[in-house]
Amino acid sequence: NAGVMQNPRHLVRRRGQEARLRCSPMKGHSHVYWYRQLPEEGLKFMVYLQKENIIDESGMPKERFSAEFPKEGPSILRIQQVVRGDSAAYFCASAVSIVEEQYFGPGTRLTVT
Amino acid sequence: GQQLNQSPQSMFIQEGEDVSMNCTSSSIFNTWLWYKQDPGEGPVLLIALYKAGELTSNGRLTAQFGITRKDSFLNISASIPSDVGIYFCAGPSPNTGNQFYFGTGTSLTVIP
Numbered sequence: 001n002a003g004v005m006q007n008p009r010h011l012v013r014r015r016g017q018e019a020r021l022r023c024s025p026m027k028g029h030s031h032v033y034w035y036r037q038l039p040e041e042g043l044k045f046m047v048y049l050q051k052e053n054i055i056d057e058s059g060m061p062k063e064r065f066s067a068e069f070p071k072e073g074p075s076i077l078r079i080q081q082v083v084r085g086d087s088a089a090y091f092c093a094s095a096v097s098i099v100e101e102q103y104f105g106p107g108t109r110l111t112v113t
Numbered sequence: 114g115q116q117l118n119q120s121p122q123s124m125f126i127q128e129g130e131d132v133s134m135n136c137t138s139s140s141i142f143n144t145w146l147w148y149k150q151d152p153g154e155g156p157v158l159l160i161a162l163y164k165a166g167e168l169t170s171n172g173r174l175t176a177q178f179g180i181t182r183k184d185s186f187l188n189i190s191a192s193i194p195s196d197v198g199i200y201f202c203a204g205p206s207p208n209t210g211n212q213f214y215f216g217t218g219t220s221l222t223v224i225p
Contacts, residue, residue, distance in 0.1 A: 045212040056211035104155035
Protein backbone atom coordinates (compact mmCIF):
# COMPACT_ATOMS: atom_id res chain seq x y z
CA ASN A 1 0.00 0.00 0.00
CA ALA A 2 1.78 3.10 -1.23
CA GLY A 3 1.99 6.04 1.11
CA VAL A 4 1.06 9.63 0.40
CA MET A 5 2.90 10.86 -2.67
CA GLN A 6 3.86 14.41 -3.45
CA ASN A 7 5.53 15.89 -6.47
CA PRO A 8 7.70 17.55 -7.27
CA ARG A 9 9.95 17.12 -4.23
CA HIS A 10 11.76 20.33 -5.04
CA LEU A 11 10.45 23.28 -7.04
CA VAL A 12 12.22 26.48 -7.93
CA ARG A 13 10.22 29.40 -9.23
CA ARG A 14 11.05 33.01 -10.02
CA ARG A 15 8.98 35.77 -8.43
CA GLY A 16 5.73 36.20 -10.30
CA GLN A 17 5.53 32.66 -11.65
CA GLU A 18 2.98 30.03 -10.68
CA ALA A 19 3.72 27.01 -8.51
CA ARG A 20 1.67 23.82 -8.71
CA LEU A 21 2.11 21.21 -6.02
CA ARG A 22 0.52 17.77 -6.34
CA CYS A 23 -0.56 15.29 -3.71
CA SER A 24 -1.86 11.76 -4.21
CA PRO A 25 -3.43 10.45 -1.00
CA MET A 26 -3.10 6.92 0.28
CA LYS A 27 -5.43 4.40 -1.30
CA GLY A 28 -8.84 4.55 0.33
CA HIS A 29 -8.27 8.02 1.81
CA SER A 30 -10.70 10.70 0.71
CA HIS A 31 -9.59 13.46 3.12
CA VAL A 32 -6.61 15.63 2.21
CA TYR A 33 -4.92 18.35 4.25
CA TRP A 34 -2.24 20.83 3.18
CA TYR A 35 0.30 22.32 5.59
CA ARG A 36 3.15 24.80 5.29
CA GLN A 37 6.35 24.57 7.27
CA LEU A 38 8.96 27.27 7.54
CA PRO A 39 12.51 26.34 8.64
CA GLU A 40 12.80 25.57 12.35
CA GLU A 41 9.02 25.81 12.80
CA GLY A 42 6.08 23.48 13.18
CA LEU A 43 3.47 22.77 10.56
CA LYS A 44 0.72 25.29 9.94
CA PHE A 45 -2.63 24.15 8.62
CA MET A 46 -3.68 25.64 5.29
CA VAL A 47 -6.67 23.80 3.86
CA TYR A 48 -8.76 20.65 4.29
CA LEU A 49 -10.49 19.01 1.32
CA GLN A 50 -12.65 16.04 0.61
CA LYS A 51 -13.24 14.79 -2.90
CA GLU A 52 -14.41 17.77 -4.99
CA ASN A 53 -15.09 19.88 -1.89
CA ILE A 54 -13.15 22.41 0.13
CA ILE A 55 -14.18 21.87 3.74
CA ASP A 56 -11.99 24.36 5.57
CA GLU A 57 -9.61 26.86 3.98
CA SER A 58 -9.25 29.11 6.99
CA GLY A 59 -5.46 28.67 7.10
CA MET A 60 -4.86 29.59 3.49
CA PRO A 61 -4.10 33.17 2.37
CA LYS A 62 -7.10 34.68 0.60
CA GLU A 63 -5.14 35.81 -2.41
CA ARG A 64 -2.89 33.89 -4.79
CA PHE A 65 -3.46 30.52 -3.10
CA SER A 66 -6.03 27.94 -4.16
CA ALA A 67 -6.54 24.22 -3.69
CA GLU A 68 -8.59 21.54 -5.33
CA PHE A 69 -9.19 17.81 -5.00
CA PRO A 70 -10.98 16.66 -8.15
CA LYS A 71 -12.99 13.50 -8.49
CA GLU A 72 -10.16 11.96 -10.49
CA GLY A 73 -6.50 12.71 -9.97
CA PRO A 74 -4.36 14.26 -7.26
CA SER A 75 -5.06 17.21 -5.03
CA ILE A 76 -3.40 20.39 -6.29
CA LEU A 77 -2.18 23.36 -4.29
CA ARG A 78 -1.68 26.31 -6.60
CA ILE A 79 0.23 29.45 -5.75
CA GLN A 80 -0.02 32.24 -8.28
CA GLN A 81 2.49 35.07 -8.67
CA VAL A 82 4.84 33.61 -6.09
CA VAL A 83 6.85 35.89 -3.81
CA ARG A 84 9.97 35.17 -1.77
CA GLY A 85 7.88 34.72 1.37
CA ASP A 86 6.20 31.70 -0.20
CA SER A 87 9.46 29.75 0.06
CA ALA A 88 8.74 26.88 2.44
CA ALA A 89 8.11 23.16 2.63
CA TYR A 90 4.54 22.23 1.77
CA PHE A 91 3.20 18.96 3.09
CA CYS A 92 0.02 17.17 2.36
CA ALA A 93 -1.57 14.54 4.57
CA SER A 94 -4.43 12.15 3.98
CA ALA A 95 -6.85 10.36 6.24
CA VAL A 96 -9.66 7.86 6.02
CA SER A 97 -11.99 10.18 7.85
CA ILE A 98 -11.95 13.44 9.74
CA VAL A 99 -11.37 11.77 13.10
CA GLU A 100 -8.68 9.35 11.97
CA GLU A 101 -4.92 9.83 12.00
CA GLN A 102 -3.30 11.80 9.21
CA TYR A 103 -0.46 10.33 7.18
CA PHE A 104 2.00 12.71 5.59
CA GLY A 105 3.76 12.84 2.26
CA PRO A 106 7.47 13.68 1.90
CA GLY A 107 6.72 17.32 1.09
CA THR A 108 7.52 19.76 -1.70
CA ARG A 109 10.23 22.29 -1.03
CA LEU A 110 9.43 25.48 -2.85
CA THR A 111 12.17 28.03 -3.41
CA VAL A 112 11.30 31.39 -4.89
CA THR A 113 14.22 33.25 -6.38
CA GLY B 114 -5.32 30.12 16.76
CA GLN B 115 -4.73 27.20 19.01
CA GLN B 116 -1.26 26.94 20.55
CA LEU B 117 0.35 23.66 21.50
CA ASN B 118 3.47 24.23 23.55
CA GLN B 119 6.11 21.56 23.72
CA SER B 120 8.94 21.26 26.17
CA PRO B 121 11.77 21.04 26.19
CA GLN B 122 12.49 22.82 22.94
CA SER B 123 15.64 20.75 22.44
CA MET B 124 17.43 17.90 24.15
CA PHE B 125 20.95 16.53 23.94
CA ILE B 126 21.30 13.10 25.50
CA GLN B 127 23.67 10.17 25.59
CA GLU B 128 22.78 7.01 23.74
CA GLY B 129 20.98 4.63 26.09
CA GLU B 130 19.33 7.34 28.18
CA ASP B 131 15.58 7.70 28.54
CA VAL B 132 13.81 10.77 27.16
CA SER B 133 10.67 12.58 28.30
CA MET B 134 8.87 15.39 26.56
CA ASN B 135 5.47 16.94 26.91
CA CYS B 136 2.88 18.98 25.11
CA THR B 137 0.35 21.34 26.67
CA SER B 138 -2.66 23.18 25.34
CA SER B 139 -4.90 25.93 26.61
CA SER B 140 -7.93 23.98 25.35
CA ILE B 141 -9.20 20.47 25.80
CA PHE B 142 -8.28 18.03 23.03
CA ASN B 143 -10.10 14.79 22.28
CA THR B 144 -7.23 13.25 20.35
CA TRP B 145 -3.47 13.53 20.71
CA LEU B 146 -1.03 12.40 18.06
CA TRP B 147 2.75 12.21 18.23
CA TYR B 148 4.85 12.53 15.07
CA LYS B 149 8.59 12.36 14.34
CA GLN B 150 10.13 14.33 11.52
CA ASP B 151 13.54 13.63 10.07
CA PRO B 152 15.36 16.40 8.17
CA GLY B 153 13.97 16.83 4.67
CA GLU B 154 11.10 14.41 5.26
CA GLY B 155 7.45 14.53 6.19
CA PRO B 156 6.24 13.77 9.73
CA VAL B 157 5.74 10.10 10.54
CA LEU B 158 2.99 9.08 12.92
CA LEU B 159 4.32 7.39 16.07
CA ILE B 160 1.38 7.06 18.44
CA ALA B 161 -2.29 8.08 18.52
CA LEU B 162 -4.24 8.62 21.75
CA TYR B 163 -8.02 8.89 21.93
CA LYS B 164 -9.01 8.70 25.59
CA ALA B 165 -8.10 10.72 28.68
CA GLY B 166 -5.69 8.76 30.82
CA GLU B 167 -4.82 6.39 27.99
CA LEU B 168 -1.28 5.02 28.00
CA THR B 169 -0.08 3.54 24.71
CA SER B 170 3.24 2.00 23.73
CA ASN B 171 4.93 1.49 20.39
CA GLY B 172 8.21 -0.34 20.91
CA ARG B 173 10.45 1.87 23.02
CA LEU B 174 7.97 4.73 22.82
CA THR B 175 5.23 5.32 25.36
CA ALA B 176 2.72 8.15 25.23
CA GLN B 177 0.02 9.25 27.63
CA PHE B 178 -3.13 11.29 27.19
CA GLY B 179 -3.32 13.60 30.21
CA ILE B 180 -6.28 13.33 32.56
CA THR B 181 -7.10 17.02 32.11
CA ARG B 182 -7.14 16.47 28.32
CA LYS B 183 -4.94 19.53 28.01
CA ASP B 184 -1.63 17.72 27.87
CA SER B 185 0.18 14.68 26.61
CA PHE B 186 3.55 13.07 27.30
CA LEU B 187 5.97 11.07 25.19
CA ASN B 188 8.73 8.91 26.62
CA ILE B 189 11.49 7.14 24.72
CA SER B 190 13.41 4.48 26.57
CA ALA B 191 17.01 3.44 25.89
CA SER B 192 17.56 6.01 23.13
CA ILE B 193 19.54 5.10 20.01
CA PRO B 194 21.12 7.33 17.34
CA SER B 195 18.19 6.89 14.92
CA ASP B 196 15.88 8.53 17.45
CA VAL B 197 17.40 11.84 16.36
CA GLY B 198 14.80 14.16 14.88
CA ILE B 199 12.06 16.60 15.76
CA TYR B 200 9.06 15.32 17.68
CA PHE B 201 5.72 17.05 17.27
CA CYS B 202 2.48 16.64 19.14
CA ALA B 203 -0.71 17.35 17.22
CA GLY B 204 -4.44 17.28 17.66
CA PRO B 205 -7.61 18.19 15.79
CA SER B 206 -9.22 21.53 16.46
CA PRO B 207 -11.41 21.24 19.58
CA ASN B 208 -14.15 23.22 17.87
CA THR B 209 -14.52 21.94 14.34
CA GLY B 210 -12.04 19.09 14.16
CA ASN B 211 -11.28 20.24 10.62
CA GLN B 212 -7.75 21.35 11.15
CA PHE B 213 -4.94 19.78 13.05
CA TYR B 214 -2.77 21.93 15.26
CA PHE B 215 0.88 21.08 15.61
CA GLY B 216 3.10 21.77 18.56
CA THR B 217 6.27 23.82 18.48
CA GLY B 218 8.41 20.67 18.38
CA THR B 219 11.13 19.08 20.50
CA SER B 220 14.45 18.56 18.76
CA LEU B 221 16.28 15.46 19.99
CA THR B 222 19.98 14.85 19.52
CA VAL B 223 21.43 11.52 20.64
CA ILE B 224 25.15 11.44 21.25
CA PRO B 225 26.67 8.00 20.55
